[in-house]
Amino acid sequence: MAMFKRSIDFMGIRNYAFGFSGFLIIACLALVAVRGLNFGLDFSGGTVVELSFERPVAADDIRSRLDACGFHGAVVQTLGNETDVLVRMPPQDAAAKLEVEKGPCQLSAASAEVAAAVNDPAADNLGHTVAERLRSSVSQPFTVKRNEFVGPAVGEELREQGGLALLAALGLVLVYVLVRYNIKLAIGSIVALIHDPVVTLGAFALFQWEFDLSVLAAILALIGYSINDSIVVADRIRENFRNIRRGTPAEVVNISINQTLDRTVMTSFTTLLTMLALLFFGGSVVQGFAMAMVIGIIVGTYSSIYVSATFALILGMKREDLLEVQKEVFDDGRP
Amino acid sequence: MRNPGAPGAATGAPGRTRPLNTYAGWQYILILLVVLVSAVYALPNLFPPDHAVQLSPASPDAALDPRVLERAKAVLAAEKIEYFGEAVKGRAAILRVPNATAQLKAQRALAQALRSADGTDSYVVALNMAPSTPAWLAAIGGQPMKYGLDLSGGVHFLLEVDMKTAMQSLLSSQSVQMRQVMRENRVRYSSRPMGTDRVEFAFPDDGMRAKARGLLAKQFVDFNIQDVAGVDGPMLRLTLREQAIKERQTYAVEQNLQSLRNRVNELGVSEPLVQRLGADRIAVDLPGLQDSAYAKQILGKIANLEFRLVAGAEVPASDTEVYDYNGVQQPLLRSNIVTGNNVTDARPSQDPQTNEPEVSISLDGDGGRHMYEATKDNIGRPMAILYIERQTRTVTRTVGGKQVEEQQRFDVKRLISVATIQAALGSSFRITGLSIGEARELSLLLRSGALAAPMYIVEERTVGASLGEENVRQGVTAGVIGTLLVAACMILNYRLLGLLSVLALMANIMMLLALMSMVGVTLTLPGIAAIALTIGMAVDANVLIFCRIREELEERSPTLAIHAGFDRAFITITDSNLTTFIIAAILFLIGSGPIKGFAVVLSIGLATSVFTAVLVTRALVNLVYGGRNVTKVSV
DSSP states (O other): OOOOOOOOOTGGGHHHHHHHHHHHHHHHHHHHHHTOOEEOHHHHOEEEEEEEESSOOOHHHHHHHHHHHTOTTOEEEEETTTTEEEEEEOOOOHHHHHHHHHSSOOOOHHHHHHHHHOOOGGGOOHHHHHHHHHHHHOSSOEEEEEEEEEOHHHHHHHHHHHHHHHHHHHHHHHHHHHHHSOHHHHHHHHHHHHHHHHHHHHHHHHHTOEEOHHHHHHHHHHHHHHHHHHHHHHHHHHHHHHHOOSSOHHHHHHHHHHHHHHHHHHHHHHHHHHHHHHHHHSOSTTHHHHHHHHHHHHHHHHHHHHHHHHHHHHTTOOHHHHHHHHHHTOSSSOO | OOOTTSTTOOTTOTTOOSOTTOOOHHHHHHHHHHHHHHHHHHGGGGSOOEEEEEEEESSTTOOOOTHHHHHHHHHHHHTTOOOEEEEEETTEEEEEESSHHHHHHHHHHHHHHTBOTTSOBSEEEEEEEEOOOOHHHHHTTOOOOEEOHHHHOEEEEEEEEOHHHHHHHHHHHHHHHHHHHHHHTTOOOEEOOOOSSEEEEEOSSHHHHHHHHHHHHHHOTTEEEEEEEETTEEEEEEEEOHHHHHHHHHHHHHHHHHHHHHHHGGGSBSSOEEEEETTTEEEEEEETOOOHHHHHHHHSOOEEEEEEEBOOTTSOGGGEEEEEETTEEEEEESSOSEEGGGEEEEEEEEOTTTOOEEEEEEEOHHHHHHHHHHHHTOTTSEEEEEEEEEEEEEEEEEETTEEEEEEEEEEEEEEEEEEEOOSOOOSEEEEOSOOHHHHHHHHHHHHHTSOSSOEEEEEEEEEOHHHHHHHHHHHHHHHHHHHHHHHHHHHHHHHHHHHHHHHHHHHHHHHHHHHHHHHTOEEOHHHHHHHHHHHHHHHHHHHHHHHHHHHHHTTSOHHHHHHHHHHHHHHHHHHHHHHHHHHHHHHHHHOOTHHHHHHHHHHHHHHHHHHIIIIIHHHHHHHHHTTSOOOOOOO
16 A cells, blocks of 8 residues: 555745744744853863762752852752752862861761872862762762763863864765755755754753753764755655656645655654653663754754755756756766 | 666666566575674673672782682672682682672772781782673674773773973973083073073174074974074074974873873773873773772872982981892982982983993983082982882771771882982983893883873763663663664554564664674763664665655556665665765764764664665565565555
């Protein structure tokens, strides 16, 4: 049983869709600029400690205890099951360190000996200090699940590198599409390409989900993934322009999208399934990656259908544009 | 365009012997072989390594006392720690334990029990992951994937070498030498303050400057020399060449790297990773270790040098310290001439005239000055070099009624050289009268006692072992669930062909795991995410093919439809995977550690996806539908 011929007029509402996309991009850019991204440890530098208690605790309670100890500026959040907390601390200056030492949270005797033995001031472990001093203030025992420190220089470098990587990826893919297809379709694809990461970043800015290195990897993977969709549609458009003798460009594009719809939906769906599995079962470390992928896939599917071809149509793509290209690589009539 | 992937694809070409949709026998066998080999090499991953503790003698020369293993087993039994699979391999004894918690407990218990009375450790008790691959599998090179720190738990440091300080000390010691050279040749000069990357001198006239230039150009080839007009008269400006700067940086990092490697071995981690990262950084990975404070203690500077004069008979005993050197007691003055901080280089070399081995030592500016002052009036007297090694021992004390373990640091000093001063020494001098072996060992000790440049910790991560295990569990669960969902989706939508594509997907996953295991790619949590992504995208190629087949079925016969479907989809498959590959390459170039792992897994996954989707699926489809009259295709 073949899928019955679907004929949804996608291009009919293209102007509305295009307007919507434009608005979306601008809104997301504004969100990122104004609200900013919640940079994870990799990009911001600082200290992160994950503590595991036996009974549930409240983030606010921990935060006020830390404040009382002299650790100001801590961001505390509970993870999943409420017995685990994540504490983020910016770097401390000398005055802050002094305040902590003189404060009410004293180290146990054993910890004090160890602290004295490690006399390398440049490498004092803030996470460890926070944990040890908190012990005297909190009644129930806890273990340190993980403790991470990233120096500010490293964080800044990573931000720069990340930005460069994003640009490099966009640039390379642009070149590739330019070579393979005509310029109007290429520009359309690139707009769709920029559309996806921007919207994903906007979502992260809106909900302030943590943006760490694996989220950046997800966005880069999305770029590659999104272009796949656009290429498949572009391929079909080119083929149809050759085979279908009549019809406006808009009608040809419509037919192409309808024909590739099965594939687009199916591929997006299968990838979405694996990413949803990762989101719900993969644990907290890959959550950012999974969330970025899920949003990116949904947005990407939409953009492949509407943004790339629509833009090309707006630029006035006609049959001749694609056939011209086709003549250069004409072989035996088959793609 | 011709489809290069499908054999015998030229429709209607004369001379083609095989019907559509079939592979030659050897092609089927080849594909089967590849899949089977993948299965075999992916197998070791079902046998993950066991947590274990490894006992080995602390000093490199001692052999393993066989009774130690018995003592260890008794200790573990007393602590009620389960163990299994004891073994002795070379100089090490290995005991396997059920999990990471038991491993830490065992290490602590054994380290305490095997400590000698004075608190020093005569045995190193290391955390180890002992392989449990069956012997036949190991024999053909099968091994499970290595786990990154986020899956195995452990400590990670990123250390940055302070290049500025290294450059400064180099400049200062070189400038001292330049001044010495000019003085010796009676060139009058006046020093200008030293810049961060340059040395400048002013001269009374052009002639003197030219003379200086000739001298310095010959001796100091690492510098670019410029004539500069200065306020005080003609000046020379000397800047280090790019080449020399790079060399010095490499030397500083390499030397620190070596020092670190030696120290890391003391930590009791059996597979530490110490590697250079970029121009001036060193990454240290210590899997299994949980106590980063202890690690930092060990990695910090623990050896130093002291240069002292040997005391003459007239010096009262209260002003001297006595050390033993080759059986002879040497009284040394208590004050130091210079210390290891002043040493910038020490190399074995040969006396140009006698070809005798010797050690060339370079000091920085301050060091050279002090050395000169101390030696100019003491020619004929011996000078000693003291090597101070900082060691730690663990003692148990009773504090407030509780037993508390603590690390105590103490210094071990020994004489490594006593040599007679032959002339007034400056910032570079030689120690002669050594054999080749002695020269090499002395320079090694001198170098390890002096870090080439200070290091700072710029990144530090500790992942608890239980968290590591949790991550593995969660990652695998997510992967399995994702795969099952995708399989269900494909079968429901494309029925028989869908089922065949699921089989190809299984082959894909096996190939991916096998390649990762064989190549030795380290698996991290992002790597697992990449596997999940690959699974999701792998079916894309098959979806393309099946959609095409469905379309072709409307116009052509089933056999032709199948053939056309595979053919036409191939180009699109290539295009889409190529762009993803570009992204993976970018990620590999900019990423570090886990992200690099992600990129590598993604790339391997792309390759295996294309292979299985195009060849394996096609082979399966050919087996079912090929070479016969097909009336209906289940898709």
